[in-house]
Amino acid sequence: xxxxxxxxxxxxxxxxxxxxxxxxxxxxxxxxxxxxxxxxxxxxxxxxxxxxxxxxxxxxxxxxxxxxxxxxxxxxxxxxxxxxxxxxxxxxxxxxxxxxxxxxxxxxxxxxxxxxxxxxxxxxxxxxxxxxxxxxxxxxxxxxxxxxxxxxxxxxxxxxxxxxxxxxxxxxxxxxxxxxxxxxxxxxxxxxxxxxxxxxxxxxxxxxxx
Amino acid sequence: xxxxxxxxxxxxxxxxxxxxxxxxxxxxxxxxxxxxxxxxxxxxxxxxxxxxxxxxxxxxxxxxxxxxxxxxxxxxxxxxxxxxxxxxxxxxxxxxxxxxxxxxxxxxxxxxxxxxxxxxxxxxxxxxxxxxxxxxxxxxxxxxxxxxxxxxxxxxxxxxxxxxxxxxxxxxxxxxxxxxxxxxxxxxxxxxxxxxxxxxxxxxxxxxxxxxxxxxxxxxxxxxxxxxxxxxxxxxxxxxxxxxxxxxxxxxxxxxxxxxxxxxxxxxxxxxxxxxxxxxxxxxxxxxxxxxxxxxxxxxxxxxxxxxxxxxxxxxxxxxxxxxxxxxxxxxxxxxxxxxxxxxxxxxxxxxxxxxxxxxxxxxxxxxxxxxxxxxxxx
Numbered sequence: 001x002x003x004x005x006x007x008x009x010x011x012x013x014x015x016x017x018x019x020x021x022x023x024x025x026x027x028x029x030x031x032x033x034x035x036x037x038x039x040x041x042x043x044x045x046x047x048x049x050x051x052x053x054x055x056x057x058x059x060x061x062x063x064x065x066x067x068x069x070x071x072x073x074x075x076x077x078x079x080x081x082x083x084x085x086x087x088x089x090x091x092x093x094x095x096x097x098x099x100x101x102x103x104x105x106x107x108x109x110x111x112x113x114x115x116x117x118x119x120x121x122x123x124x125x126x127x128x129x130x131x132x133x134x135x136x137x138x139x140x141x142x143x144x145x146x147x148x149x150x151x152x153x154x155x156x157x158x159x160x161x162x163x164x165x166x167x168x169x170x171x172x173x174x175x176x177x178x179x180x181x182x183x184x185x186x187x188x189x190x191x192x193x194x195x196x197x198x199x200x201x202x203x204x205x206x207x208x209x210x
Numbered sequence: 211x212x213x214x215x216x217x218x219x220x221x222x223x224x225x226x227x228x229x230x231x232x233x234x235x236x237x238x239x240x241x242x243x244x245x246x247x248x249x250x251x252x253x254x255x256x257x258x259x260x261x262x263x264x265x266x267x268x269x270x271x272x273x274x275x276x277x278x279x280x281x282x283x284x285x286x287x288x289x290x291x292x293x294x295x296x297x298x299x300x301x302x303x304x305x306x307x308x309x310x311x312x313x314x315x316x317x318x319x320x321x322x323x324x325x326x327x328x329x330x331x332x333x334x335x336x337x338x339x340x341x342x343x344x345x346x347x348x349x350x351x352x353x354x355x356x357x358x359x360x361x362x363x364x365x366x367x368x369x370x371x372x373x374x375x376x377x378x379x380x381x382x383x384x385x386x387x388x389x390x391x392x393x394x395x396x397x398x399x400x401x402x403x404x405x406x407x408x409x410x411x412x413x414x415x416x417x418x419x420x421x422x423x424x425x426x427x428x429x430x431x432x433x434x435x436x437x438x439x440x441x442x443x444x445x446x447x448x449x450x451x452x453x454x455x456x457x458x459x460x461x462x463x464x465x466x467x468x469x470x471x472x473x474x475x476x477x478x479x480x481x482x483x484x485x486x487x488x489x490x491x492x493x494x495x496x497x498x499x500x501x502x503x504x505x506x507x508x509x510x511x512x513x514x515x516x517x518x519x520x521x522x523x524x525x526x527x528x529x530x531x532x533x534x535x536x537x538x539x540x541x542x543x544x545x546x547x548x549x550x551x552x553x554x555x556x557x558x559x560x561x562x563x564x565x566x567x568x569x570x571x572x573x574x575x576x577x578x579x580x581x582x583x584x585x586x587x588x589x
Contacts (some may be wrong), residue, residue: 115368117310117359118260119283131300152276206300208343 006177014166018185021162024155025079025148026089032144036092037137040099047166057093065090065151069158083160087151091144098140102133131206138201142194149190153182163189196207211237211257212399213366218268219253219423227253228264228424232483235416237366240393240400244410245420245446254420255369258324258401259288283423286310287400289360289368293375295352297344303329303355310363321362328358331392339474350381367502370402373411386412407447412459419443432458450517461545463536464578465559465568469567471496474507474526478518481525485512494555495529506566509533509556513571535560538567 029054043050068089072082072122093143106129166182169175172190212235219228230249235241243251255261257269262282269276276284297306304325311321329336332354337503353373360368371391374382390413393400404410410417411431418428419442426441435458438444456517472481472493481493497510508529518528534552536545536559549557549570557570 033340107294107296107299109292109294109296110298113290113292113294113356114296114298116259116285116290116292116296118282118313119285119309120282123313132298206343208300208302208345 003177003180004179010181014181014185017161017163017165017182018189020080020160021149021152021164021186021189023154024083024160024162025087025145027083029091029145029148031084032095033141034092036095036140037099039139041103041129043096044100044103044160050189054093054097054100057096059156060089061093065154066157069155072149073158076127078159080155080160082158083162084156087148087155090151091148094140094143094147095137095141098143099133099137102136102140105136105204106132132209135201135205135209137205138197142197142201145193145197146190149186149193153186211235211270211272212401214254214257215268217254217257217264217269219250219257219262225323226265226360227423228257230265231423231425233418235399235401237399239396239415240390240402240413242402242404242410242414242417243420244404244407244414244417246406248271249420250423251405251418252371253423255371255401255403258367259285259290261285269287277321277464284441285364286314287365287367287416288388289363289365290372291302291356291360291368291370293372295344295349295356295518297355297359298353299344302341302343304336306344306355307359308394309359315429316362316363324362324364326360328361331361332358334358339390348381350377350385353377353385354388357385361398362390365398367399367401370400371573372404373402375404375438382409391483411447419446421446424521432460432549436463438557457541457543459542459578460538461540461542461559461570462568464542464545464575465538465570465572467568469494469566469569472510472525473498474524474529476525477521478515478525478528479521480524481510482512482515492571493525494558495525495565506558507531509558509569513555530556536570538562542575546575 039053043053060068065086069082070085072085076082076085097111109133110128111124114128121125151169152160152162153164155162156168163182166178166185170178170180170182211326214231214233217228217231220226233271240440243254245251253262257264258271258276260276271279297303298309304322307325307328308321311324312318325340326336329339334351334354339347339351339355342356347355356373360370374385377385380543386409392398402410402413411434414431416430417427417434418425419434420426421442425436427443429437434443434447438447468488470484470488470490470492470493471493472484474495474497476484484493485491491512493507495509495510497505497507508526508531510525510529514528514530533547534554534557536548536557538559538561545557548554555571558566559568559570561567
C-alpha cells in the first residue's frame with residue numbers, strides 16, 4: 001500500500017529516472033554492438049587473435065563494477081559518461097563472444113558451397129554468415145542488455161542518475177517503498193527489454209532455422 | 211573442353227599432392243576421378259573452379275587459361291555439388307536454387323521459371339517444395355536440390371565432389387540413375403569425384419584412376435576392366451569385377467573367332483569331315499559371289515545332320531537361314547536373353563560393316579565365363 005502511494009506520488013520523477021536508466025544502459029549496449037559485432041566478425045577466422053581479444057574481454061568482466069566505474073571517472077569525470085563507458089566495456093564480452101560463436105557455428109559445408117558458387121567474401125558474410133549467426137548474436141545482445149540494466153543501478157554512485165538513485169537514497173533514509181520502487185522498476189525494465197529483444201531476434205531469424 | 215597442362219600442387223614445396231597432371235576432358239563427357247582418399251582427386255577437381263590454385267602449370271577451359279578469369283565469375287559459370295550438400299538453411303528451396311543466377315543479376319521472372327522447371331527435372335514439384343526449408347527435406351531430397359542449384363545458372367561444366375556418398379544405398383542408386391538421365395538430356399560436361407569404384411564404373415564415360423597425385427589410367431570403364439594398366443589399377447578396380455558387371459562383357463568378347471566356312475553345295479558327309487578336321491560343331495555357309503564378297507547365307511550346326519543319310523542333300527538344303535545377327539557390341543546379358551528366347555545354339559556376330567567376325571556358342575560363352583570367374587575358390 002505504502003509502495004503504491006509512493007509510486008503514485010512520485011510518478012513524474014520515476015519516469016525521469018527510468019528514462020535516464022534506459023538512456024545510459026541502451027547507449028552503452030548500442031556502442032558495444034557497434035564495436036563488438038564487427039570485432040567478432042574480424043577475429044572469427046583468426047585463432048590467436050580471437051583468443052587474445054576474448055582474454056582481454058574476460059579480464060574486463062572480472063573487474064567489479066564499482067571499481068570499473070571508479071576507473072572511468074578520471075577519464076570522463078562524473079555523471080553518465082563514465083557510466084556509459086564502463087557499461088560499454090562490460091557489454092563487449094557477451095557481444096563479441098556470441099558473434100564469434102555464431103559465426104563459428106555456421107556449417108563449413110554451407111560456407112564451402114557459398115564459396116564454390118562464386119560468392120565474394122562480403123556476400124558470404126552478409127548473405128550467409130550474418131543470417132545464420134543472427135540468433136546467437138542476438139542472444140549476446142540480450143545478455144548484455146539485461147546485465148547493463150542491472151549494473152546501471154550502481155552507476156548512481158558516480159552521479160549518473162537512473163533508477164539506482166531511488167535505491168541508494170532509499171537505503172540512506174531507510175525508506176522501504178523507495179528502495180522497492182527502484183528495484184522493481186529496474187527489474188521490470190530488464191524483463192521488458194529482454195522480451196522486446198526476443199521479438200526482434202525472432203523477427204530476424206529465418207523460419208528455416210527454428 | 212577442359213585441359214590440364216603440367217599441373218603441380220604442393221603445400222610445402224617438398225612433396226607434391228598433385229604431380230604433373232596432363233589430361234583433356236572432352237565437352238559433354240561425364241568424367242569420374244576415382245582413387246583412395248588422399249590421392250588428390252578432390253584437389254584436382256577443385257582446381258577447375260579455382261578453389262585450389264595449382265603451384266605450377268595451367269588449366270584451360272575452352273582454350274582459355276582460367277587464371278585470366280575472375281575467380282567468382284568462373285565459379286558462377288561452373289556448377290558445384292558437394293557431399294554435404296551445403297544448402298543455405300535460412301533460405302527456402304526456391305531461394306537456394308536461385309542463388310547463382312541472382313548473383314549474376316539475371317531477370318527475376320526468368321530465374322523463377324528456371325527454378326520451376328529445374329524442380330520438375332529433379333523430381334521435387336515446385337508447388338509442394340519451393341517454399342519449404344532445407345531442414346524439412348530428407349538427405350536425398352536435399353541433394354536433388356543441390357543438383358538443381360548447380361544447374362540453375364546453365365553452366366556448361368558441373369563439378370561433383372562425392373555428391374552421393376552420404377546417402378543410403380537405395381537413394382544413392384536412384385540419384386545415380388537420375389544423374390545419368392540428366393547427363394543424357396542436358397549434355398553437360400561433368401567431373402565427378404568418388405572413392406566408390408562401382409559408382410565410377412556405373413557413371414563414367416571415362417574414368418581417371420588416381421594414385422599419389424597422378425592419374426594412373428584414364429580410360430573408358432570397359433577398357434579399365436579389361437586392360438588395367440598395372441597391378442594397382444587391377445587391385446583397385448577389383449580383379450573379378452568383370453564377372454560382377456556382365457553388361458560390360460560384349461558379344462565380341464565371348465564369340466569364337468575361328469569361323470569355319472563351307473560351300474552351300476557341300477554334302478553332309480563332306481561337312482562332317484570338315485567339322486572333324488577343325489574340331490568344331492558349327493559351320494558358316496558362305497556364298498562366294500563373283501569371287502569378291504563373302505556372304506553368310508546360313509548356319510549349319512552338327513545337330514542338323516541328325517538322321518540324314520541321303521547323300522544328295524546339300525548344305526543349302528539343311529542350313530538355318532533365319533539366324534539372328536548379333537552386333538559385336540551387344541551386351542552378353544542381351545545375347546543370352548535372345549538365345550534363350552529363340553532357342554538358338556549358334557549366334558553369328560557381325561561388325562559395323564556387316565562382316566561376320568565370329569560365332570557365339572554355349573562353349574564359347576562358358577569358356578569366357580570360366581576365365582573371369584574367381585580362380586582362387588576351393589571346390
